[in-house]
Amino acid sequence: MTVVLITGAASGIGAATAREAVRRGHRVAVTDIDLAGADRLAGQLGSAACAVGLDIRDEAAWETAFDTVASRLGPVEVLINNAGIIHTGYARQLSMAQHRHMVEVNLLGPMTGMMTALPRMRAQGHGHIITVCSMSSFLPLIGYTSYGATKHGLRAFHHSVAIEERGGPVTFSIIHPPGTRTPMLEQEMADPSSVITFAEKPLAPERVASVIVDAIVKKPVEVVHPALGGRVQRVAGVFPRLMRVAIPRVAAMAKRRAPGAGAAPAAVHEQDGSR
Numbered sequence: 644m645t646v647v648l649i650t651g652a653a654s655g656i657g658a659a660t661a662r663e664a665v666r667r668g669h670r671v672a673v674t675d676i677d678l679a680g681a682d683r684l685a686g687q688l689g690s691a692a693c694a695v696g697l698d699i700r701d702e703a704a705w706e707t708a709f710d711t712v713a714s715r716l717g718p719v720e721v722l723i724n725n726a727g728i729i730h731t732g733y734a735r736q737l738s739m740a741q742h743r744h745m746v747e748v749n750l751l752g753p754m755t756g757m758m759t760a761l762p763r764m765r766a767q768g769h770g771h772i773i774t775v776c777s778m779s780s781f782l783p784l785i786g787y788t789s790y791g792a793t794k795h796g797l798r799a800f801h802h803s804v805a806i807e808e809r810g811g812p813v814t815f816s817i818i819h820p821p822g823t824r825t826p827m828l829e830q831e832m833a834d835p836s837s838v839i840t841f842a843e844k845p846l847a848p849e850r851v852a853s854v855i856v857d858a859i860v861k862k863p864v865e866v867v868h869p870a871l872g873g874r875v876q877r878v879a880g881v882f883p884r885l886m887r888v889a890i891p892r893v894a895a896m897a898k899r900r901a902p903g904a905g906a907a908p909a910a911v912h913e914q915d916g917s918r
C-alpha cells in the first residue's frame with residue numbers, strides 16, 4: 644500500500660493518524676523531533692512502520708528523512724505535514740523568540756517539507772501532500788495571534804502551490820481540525836489567555852485521524868470540521884468588524900464553560916474588555 648511520511652507523529656493527532664494509517668494497510672514513517680517517542684510508536688506498529696528523527700525546521704534533515712524512508716519502506720508517496728507547536732498567551736505577553744519559534748515550526752517547517760517533497764513526487768510521477776492546518780487559519784482569535792498567523796500563512800502557501808501545480812502529478816489536500824484532545828490542547832486549556840478554546844467540545848484525536856487517513860484515498864481539496872460550523876467560520880473570518888464584536892463574545896461564553904476559568908489573568912482580560 645501507500646508509503647506515508649507523517650511529521651510530529653510521536654504525539655496527538657500525528658500518532659493517531661499513524662495508527663489509523665497502519666490499520667488501513669499503509670506503510671508509515673513515524674517522524675518527529677522526539678525520536679524516542681517516534682521509536683516507541685513505530686515499535687508498537689510493527690514492520691509496516693519505521694521511526695525517523697526529523698526536526699521540520701532543518702532543510703537537510705528533510706532530505707535525509709526522505710532518503711531514509713525510501714530505503715526502509717519505499718519512496719514517499721504521501722506527505723502528511725502535521726507537526727506544530729503553540730506558545731499560549733497574548734501577543735504582548737510572548738517573547739519574540741516564542742513568536743519566531745511558532746513561525747519556524749508551523750509555517751517554515753511544512754513549507755520546507757513541501758519543497759522537499761515536490762521535486763521528488765514530480766520525478767516519480769505521483770504524490771500527495773496533506774497539510775494539517777487549523778480552523779484558526781480563518782479567524783483572528785484572542786490568545787492565538789502568531790499561531791493563527793502561521794496557520795493563515797500555511798493555508799495560503801498550500802493553496803497557492805496547489806494552483807501552480809494544477810495539472811501536474813502531485814495532489815494537495817488541507818485538513819482543518821477543530822479543538823482536539825491532545826497535549827497541545829491541554830497546554831492551551833491550562834492557560835486562561837487561551838480560554839476561547841472552551842468554546843467548542845474537543846474531538847478525540849482518532850476522529851481527526853480518520854478524516855486525515857480518508858484524505859489519502861478521497862483527495863479532498865479542503866476539509867473543515869464540523870462541516871457546517873466550519874463553513875460559517877471560514878466566511879465570517881474575512882469580516883474584521885464583525886470579528887471584533889463576535890470573538891470577545893465567544894470568548895466570554897467559553898470562559899463561562901471553562902472549569903476554573905475564573906482564574907483568568909484579570910489585568911489582561913479586563914483591559915481588553917473581552918471577558
Ligand SMILES: NC(=O)c1ccc[n+]([C@@H]2O[C@H](COP(=O)([O-])OP(=O)(O)OC[C@H]3O[C@@H](n4cnc5c(N)ncnc54)[C@H](O)[C@@H]3O)[C@@H](O)[C@H]2O)c1
Pocket residue numbers: 650651652653654655656657674675676677680697698699700725726727728748752775776777778819820821822823824825826827828
Ligand atoms: N490539538 C488541537 O486542538 C489542534 C487543533 C487544530 C489544529 N491542530 C494542529 O494539529 C497538528 C498536531 O497537533 P497536536 O494537537 O497533535 O499536537 P501535539 O503537541 O500532541 O503533537 C505535536 C508533535 O509535533 C512534534 N514537534 C514539535 N516541534 C517539532 C519540530 N520542530 N519538528 C518535528 N516535530 C515537532 C512534537 O514532538 C509532537 O510529537 C498541529 O499542526 C496543530 O497545530 C491541533
